[in-house]
Amino acid sequence: MTPHRAAEVTAPAPTAEPYDPATWLPPQELDVLRGMADGLTTPDIAARLEVSHGTVRGWQQQLYRRLGVSTGPHAVAVAYQRGILAVDPGVTAAAALLRKAAELGFRLAVVPWPADGGEVR
DSSP states (O other), rough: OOOOHHHHHHHOOOOOOOOOOOHHSSSHHHHHHHHHHHHHHOOHHHHHHHHHHHHHHHHHHHHHHTOOOOSSSHHHHHHHHSSSOOOOOTTTTHHHHEEEEEETOOOOOOOOOOOTOOOOO
8 A cells, every 4th residue: 555545545434514404405395394394284385385386396306305304204204303494492292282272263272181180181
């Protein structure tokens, strides 16, 4: 082995650039991903972004390929796992569910769970 080749082999590997989803995903795909995370349907996302339903579907398919998934819920889960989407600590899953139910016109009441662990009546 030549000294030059030995230096190449023993040289430290280059460090990876910090992961930045803002540059990794095109802005349109990130907007679609955020819409899916908000629980919007494809037509709702299209209306929010002021594009056609077909355009959103195309962006979704590209997004699925980039994330290595085949469904919207899986894409959202992977995005949270990888830090592409940040979890808002002020919003719990229950609060998000109640907000979405209200948007859909459902009337729900929050009943506190009994402190003794008994049944809710």
